[in-house]
Amino acid sequence: MPDLDASLPISKYHQVYLVLLEQLQEGRHAAGLPGELDLARDFGVGRITVRRALDQLAQEGRILREAGRRTRPAVQQPRRAGQVENAAATPLKGLLGNIVQASRGTTVKVIEWRVIQASPEMAQALRMDAGDKVRKAVRRRSTPAGPVSHITTYVPEALVRGFGRAELAGKPMLQLLQEAGLEAGRAVQTVSARQADAKVAAELQVPVGAALLWVRRLVYDVQDRPMQLLHGLYRPDRYEYQMEVSQVGAIDARIVAKEMF
Structure with a gap:
């Protein structure tokens, strides 16, 4: 994982979010994402920071988080005519x-x-x-x-x-x-x-x-x-x-x- 830059005008949680989003888009976590503690250690941030980034990814439908199961990428549905893009x-x-x-x-x-x-x-x-x-x-x-x-x-x-x-x-x-x-x-x-x-x-x-x-x-x-x-x-x-x-x-x-x- 890359080190986060504290001098950048962007929060640490959003830096974590952006890196994980890029990795998900490239299929790097097909078998499931590392746990919160592992991600916190890899990024050099607190667990709350990682959890906030994961929460945003979950809200956007990028990952699935279920109690007792490993966090995993959500299957992205093909876009339909009439959507924003x-x-x-x-x-x-x-x-x-x-x-x-x-x-x-x-x-x-x-x-x-x-x-x-x-x-x-x-x-x-x-x-x-x-x-x-x-x-x-x-x-x-x-x-x-x-x-x-x-x-x-x-x-x-x-x-x-x-x-x-x-x-x-x-x-x-x-x-x-x-x-x-x-x-x-x-x-x-x-x-x-x-x-x-x-x-x-x-x-x-x-x-x-x-x-x-x-x-x-x-x-x-x-x-x-x-x-x-x-x-x-x-x-x-x-x-x-x-x-x-x-x-x-x-x-x-x-x-x-x-x-x-």
Whole structure:
């Protein structure tokens, strides 16, 4: 567990909450969370602080807490149409070209590139079995003004055996998959907001708990098979997502990296 920073303008319980939330989203506690005493020791805080963080996760439906049983992750139900977050099917050819265009003039730091086991959420999205091998890539993209985005992608391991860290530093994942012979067909995208946890805050140079634009994008190939799950966190002062909808329903989506010199 990371050490908490007492100098940050955010309470210790909320720092614990943010770290545990990130871990739950990545499926790290599928067998159950450590007990309150163990978490308190790992974070270097009091048991009451840990309990408050767990209470918030339980209230949000992230975990299940029952007397006499180990605290465990709650199964997250798929979102339905009409909920607050807005999921849209986006044409990939235009979006792919825009992603490549937006990446020009930026630099990439590859933070993580490893094989993990698919969590239940990943498996459901990518139509795999929980525990199957998935390649996880974490990258930070920056402009001359500073960090813009923190992107985590999950791709079935069999699809990405032809490239590694060096290629990821130079090209967007979708472009690499296309060059490997895969043809993107469509994407279902959700745009919402998230708070920066300790790791993301350090990479994007924002305070822990800062509001960030959050994008979840599930990309399908032309046979309508999932090929990439993306979770992106973006600084709203350096990034925009623009969408134009015509009267006949066509959608033109554009990504804009603001230049803040």
